Amino acid sequence: MSIVGRFAFATLCALVLASIAHVGAILLLPFVSQQDALSRLQPVRVDGEAVLLSGPETRGWSTHHDPATALSACAYDLSEAPLRVTFGTGAHFQSASFHSRGSGVYFTLTDRAVEGTQMDVLIMTPEQRFEDEARRAASADAEDRAPTVRAQDPLAGVIRVTAPEPQGFVAFRVLAPLPGLAETATERALSARCTPFPLNDTDTAS
Structure with a gap:
């Protein structure tokens, strides 16, 4: 594989990994939003x-x-x-x-x-x-x-x-x-x- 081909392949892999991380972050938002300071304080509030x-x-x-x-x-x-x-x-x-x-x-x-x-x-x-x-x-x-x-x-x-x-x-x-x-x-x-x-x-x- 030529140098240009290797560079293109590496770039494609980086884009795919970035897309996976982005989608994962979006999917985790509902869970993370339930773990913020206010959500953790409310159940123990006096x-x-x-x-x-x-x-x-x-x-x-x-x-x-x-x-x-x-x-x-x-x-x-x-x-x-x-x-x-x-x-x-x-x-x-x-x-x-x-x-x-x-x-x-x-x-x-x-x-x-x-x-x-x-x-x-x-x-x-x-x-x-x-x-x-x-x-x-x-x-x-x-x-x-x-x-x-x-x-x-x-x-x-x-x-x-x-x-x-x-x-x-x-x-x-x-x-x-x-x-x-x-x-x-x-x-x-x-x-x-x-x-x-x-x-x-x-x-x-x-």
Whole structure:
């Protein structure tokens, strides 16, 4: 076989292998989509509580295990109500990242970017964000009409975030720079709370 013939044969084999790999990847998509982080979190979800994915002393099902970091997460569904996420800060680095299934990470927050002793975030759909803004505008109008009567806003100081999709999860990371801080980091990662927060509760509270 000539050099040109060998080259043509090798090229044909490469194209066939690439086609097989491409078709195989397409066939595997339904299976892989069922093994993403959100799908694995939903069956073990406990309302209000974070689930430990991995820790300095515990290797969970997280594929990127960091022996100096505790990682926890909670899945959420905003179909019924917004979600209020609280995460107490400490002496060592902490972060929270907000994920949706289709868009990936859409918001991140570190303890260095907040004031006070905890992160406090309200996640909403675009429709819920519109409802919240309308409620706040109505409250401001009422104060203008009666300035001596000021209603306390239970969400004062809370960071509001609009999620691109109703379903997603929040991942919490706590650094354990020394082996002796491993247990503390794990406990802090599990202390994060993700609680449904109906907006009509704010009307009742005010």
